[in-house]
Amino acid sequence: xNRFENLPEDVRAAAxxxxxxxxxxWERQVRLTGACANPIRLRGYxxxxxxxxxxxxxxxxxxxxxxGYRLVRCGNRRAVxxxxxxxxxxxxxxxxGRAGLVGGxxxxxxxxxxxxxxxxxxxxxxxxxxxxxxxxxxxxxxxxCRVRRDAEPCPHGVVMSCRERHGEGDPRVGQxxxxxxxxxxxxxxxxxxxxxxxxxLTIYLxxxxxxxxxxxxxxxxxxxxxxxxxxxxxxxRGVIHFHVVIRIDGxxxxxxxxxxxxxxxxxxxxxxxxxxxxxxxxxxxxVRFGSQLDVQPVSQAGDGISGPRAALYIAKYVxxxxxxxxxxxxxxxxxxxxxxxxxxxxxxRMVRECFxxxxxxxxxxxxxxxxxxxxxxxxxxxxxxxxxSTTYGRLQQERRDHQQAERRHSQGLPPLDGRxxxxxxxxxxxxxxxxxxxxxxxxAIRARQRHFRSG
Numbered sequence: 001x002n003r004f005e006n007l008p009e010d011v012r013a014a015a016x017x018x019x020x021x022x023x024x025x026w027e028r029q030v031r032l033t034g035a036c037a038n039p040i041r042l043r044g045y046x047x048x049x050x051x052x053x054x055x056x057x058x059x060x061x062x063x064x065x066x067x068g069y070r071l072v073r074c075g076n077r078r079a080v081x082x083x084x085x086x087x088x089x090x091x092x093x094x095x096x097g098r099a100g101l102v103g104g105x106x107x108x109x110x111x112x113x114x115x116x117x118x119x120x121x122x123x124x125x126x127x128x129x130x131x132x133x134x135x136x137x138x139x140x141x142x143x144x145c146r147v148r149r150d151a152e153p154c155p156h157g158v159v160m161s162c163r164e165r166h167g168e169g170d171p172r173v174g175q176x177x178x179x180x181x182x183x184x185x186x187x188x189x190x191x192x193x194x195x196x197x198x199x200x201l202t203i204y205l206x207x208x209x210x211x212x213x214x215x216x217x218x219x220x221x222x223x224x225x226x227x228x229x230x231x232x233x234x235x236x237r238g239v240i241h242f243h244v245v246i247r248i249d250g251x252x253x254x255x256x257x258x259x260x261x262x263x264x265x266x267x268x269x270x271x272x273x274x275x276x277x278x279x280x281x282x283x284x285x286x287v288r289f290g291s292q293l294d295v296q297p298v299s300q301a302g303d304g305i306s307g308p309r310a311a312l313y314i315a316k317y318v319x320x321x322x323x324x325x326x327x328x329x330x331x332x333x334x335x336x337x338x339x340x341x342x343x344x345x346x347x348x349r350m351v352r353e354c355f356x357x358x359x360x361x362x363x364x365x366x367x368x369x370x371x372x373x374x375x376x377x378x379x380x381x382x383x384x385x386x387x388x389s390t391t392y393g394r395l396q397q398e399r400r401d402h403q404q405a406e407r408r409h410s411q412g413l414p415p416l417d418g419r420x421x422x423x424x425x426x427x428x429x430x431x432x433x434x435x436x437x438x439x440x441x442x443x444a445i446r447a448r449q450r451h452f453r454s455g
Contacts, residue, residue, distance in 0.1 A: 010437070010440060011440075012437075013436050013437030014437045014438075014440045014441055015437075016437055017435070017436075017437040017438055017441065018441065021066065022066040022067045024066075025065060025066040025067050026066075026067050026071075027441070027445070029065075029067065029070065029071040030071065030441075030442055030445055031445060031449070032071070032403075033071050033072065033073050033084070034073065034084040034085070034087075034088065034446075034449065035084050035442050035443075035445040035446030035449055036071070036073045036074055036082055036084045036085055036442075037074070037081065037082040037083060037084060037085075037434070037439070037442060037443075037446075038074040038076065038081060038082050038432055038433055038434070039071040039072065039073065039074060039432065039433075039434070040071070040072050040073070040074055040429065040431075040432045041069045041070070041071060041429075041430040041431055041432065042062070042069060042070045042071075042072060042427045042428065042429060042430060043062045043068070043069050043070070043427070043428045043430055044061075044062060044070075044425065044426045044427035044428050045059070045060060045061040045062070045063075045424075045425065045426060046058075046059070046060045046061075046423065046424075046425040046427075047059045047060075047423070047424045047425070048416070048421055048422075048423055049421065049422045049423075049424065050419055050420070050421060050422075051419075051420040051421060051422045052420055057413065057414060057416065057419070057421065058408070058413055069430055073085050073088075074432060077089040077318060077319055077381060078319060078320070078321050078323075078329050079319040079320065080321070080323050080329050081329050083446065084446055086319040087319075089318055089319055090315045090316070090318060090319050091315070092392055092395045092396070093231070093311075093314060093315040093318045093382055094311050094312060094314070094315035095311075095390070095395060096229065096311075096384065096388070096389050096390055096391070096392070096395070097229055097245065097310065097311030097312075097314040097315060097389075098307060098308055098311040099389035099390055100227070100229055100245065100247065100254065100384075100388045100389035101116060101245065101247070101298055101307030101308075101310060101311060102300070102307040102308065105389060105390040105394075105395075106389075106390055106394075107254050107255075107389045107390070108254060108255055110254075110257070111247075111249070111254040112300055112307060113257075114247055114248060114249055114254070114257075114258050114262070115247070115248050115258060115262050115263055115264045115266070115267055115297075116245060116246065116247040116248075116264070116267070116297075116298040116307075117245070117246050117264055117267045117268055117271065117295050117296065117297055117298060118243070118244070118245055118295075118296045118297075118298055118304075118305050118310040118313065119243075119244050119246065119271055119293065119294065119295045119296075120241060120242070120243050120244075120293070120294040121198075121201075121241060121242040121244065121275060121289050121290075121293060122235075122241040122289065122290040122292045122293070123187075123190050123194075123235075123239040123240065123241055123289070123290050124186075124190070124288065124289070124290040124291070125290065126182060126183040126184070126186045126187045126190075126237075126239070127176055127177070127178070127181050127182035127183055128146060128160045128176070128177040128178070128181075128182075129174055129175060129176050129177065129182075129236075129237045129346075130145050130146070130162055130166060130170075130172040130173050130174065130175050130177065131145055131146065131166070131173065131174075132145075132166040132167070132168065132170065132173045132236075133145070133165075141165060142165050143165070144162070144163045144164060144165055145162035145163065145164050145165070145166055146160070146161055146162045146177070147161060147162075147163055148160060148161035149161075154178050154180075154181050155180075155181070156178050156180045156181060158177055158178040158181070160177050160178065160181075162177065171344065173236045174235065174236025174237040174238065174324075174325060174346065175237075175344060175345065175346040176237075176346050176349075179345060179346065179349055182346075182349070184349050184350055184352075184353040185353055185357070186285065186287075187237075187238065187239050187350060187353075187375075187376075188350055188353045188354055188357060188368070188375060188376040189282065189285065189287055189357075189376070190239060190240070190287055190376075191238075191239060191240050191374070191375050191376035191377040192357075192363075192366055192368065192371070192376040192377065192378060193280045193282075193287045194232070194240045194242070194377060194379060195377075195378060195379035196280050197278060197279075197280055197287060197288070197289060198230065198242060198379075200278045200279075200280070201274050201275060201278050201289075202226075202228060204274040204277060204278050205226065205246075205270055205271055205274040206220060206226055208270040208273055208274050209224075209226065209248075209266060209267075209270045212266060212269075212270060213259075213261050213266075221251065222251055223250070223251055223259050224248055224249065224250065224251060224258055224259050224262060225248070225249045225250065225251060225252075225253055225387055226246065226247070226248055226249075226385075227246070227247045227248075227249060227253070227254075227384075227385040227387050227388040228244055228245065228246055228247075228383075228384060228385045228388065229244065229245045229314060229382075229383075229384040229385070229388050229389075230242050230243070230244040230245075230382065230383050230384070231243050231244075231314045231317045231318050231381060231382045232317075232377065232379060232380070232381055232382075233317040233320060234320065234321065234322050234324050234325055234375075234377075235324075235325075236324055236325060237325070237346070238322065238325035238327075238346065238347055238350050238375045239375075240377050240379075243313055243314060243317060245298065245310055245311075245314065245388075246267055246271065247298075247388070248262040248266075248267060249387065253387035254387065254388075254389065264297040264298075264299075264304075268295045268297070271293070271295060272293060272295070275289045275293050276289075276291075282362075283362045284362075296310075298310050314382070317381075318381050318382050321374070321381075322347075322373065322374055322375055322377075325344070325346070325347045325350075325375065326343050326344040326346075326347040327343065327347055327351075327373055327374075327375065328341060328373060329373075330373060331370070331372075331373050332351060332372045332373045334355075334369075335351075335352060335355050338351060338352070347375070350375045350376075351372045351373075351375070353376075354368040354369060354371065354372035354375065354376050355368065355369050355372060357376075366378070404416075
């Protein structure tokens with residue numbers, strides 16, 4: 001009798017995997033990926049040769065692995081797909097954000113004295129939605145959703161008022177009160193052109209600062225540099241808004257002192273004016289930012305938000321996507337997919353609008369159907385000015401170099417520092433994901449690694 005046959009199916013599959021001869025080697029690779037939930041399996045080799053002497057300094061081949069393959073991280077930033085890789089992305093984002101506000105990672109600590117603000121740019125209203133308020137009323141309880149004492153029914157018979165206090169996780173939060181009144185075309189177009197709006201805002205802000213200090217935009221670049229670090233976040237209503245750090249440096253970036261006229265007040269007033277002024281003119285409507293603009297000075301003196309806290313806010317949102325609005329984390333290939341996805345009514349209407357706009361000749365330059373799972377948004381989760389601070393690529397390279405150095409030391413291999421080397425490598429993709437029974441084991445390894453890190 002099979003010793004696992006009386007166990008539940010998932011436990012039986014995990015136990016069978018642990019009993020396989022290659023399990024110790026597989027588990028070691030899983031740990032090296034940080035317990036990636038969707039690892040990529042590769043086959044191939046890597047040979048490191050001293051270019052001067054021809055000496056082989058290192059050779060690795062998956063044929064020597066008991067598993068016959070090598071596992072590498074998937075690198076997905078979304079926590080719903082891979083918590084492990086998302087945590088790495090979050091940590092890197094924090095380091096980038098923090099370095100640009102307090103120094104480190106090649107940025108001098110004097111950057112903390114440069115004027116900087118943390119701002120949130122929102123979208124306009126496209127119709128009434130259910131809201132969960134964080135503000136407390138006089139009774140000490142959260143404010144009610146949308147109180148309108150004399151609210152009249154809309155043309156479709158819906159009274160645009162809600163006296164409930166929606167709790168966390170309430171599925172009604174972000175849903176349109178009337179699906180017919182809500183401007184789904186406007187919401188999707190805003191998402192689609194949010195990146196262009198941001199691009200124009202950065203241009204207009206520099207012009208505004210130059211005008212306020214009495215110089216041209218070209219001359220401004222000779223005495224000061226304006227840097228940004230931005231992350232996009234979906235609201236529950238499925239519309240993008242931006243959290244952004246803006247900083248003024250000297251002409252050489254964070255290593256040079258800003259001019260004497262550079263002040264937080266100048267940045268804030270310039271941003272408010274620029275955000276209200278920029279727009280994208282389309283055939284039938286104008287896309288612009290909403291009137292709600294929150295701006296806080298970044299200060300270590302307690303009269304605003306601290307640099308590390310602003311970096312935490314930026315990092316918090318980089319691992320999130322449209323799932324807050326009920327969307328799946330993968331592409332929606334056609335309208336027919338909606339019949340089995342069972343999306344919330346509000347999100348489904350936005351997805352249908354994406355496919356409808358994809359057929360509109362007026363918007364043929366945008367592949368709306370391709371971005372239906374993002375509700376029309378086509379931009380990156382996080383973007384930054386080159387001079388803001390370090391980059392994701394540099395942090396990833398530092399991590400790879402450190403891991404390679406540790407591996408070489410543990411295997412008794414000579415260090416590569418100062419050597420002129422040639423790398424010959426060839427890798428072939430096998431597949432991605434975990435085999436049957438592996439997910440519970442990986443989840444347990446990830447939980448232990450997280451415990452050790454937090455401890």
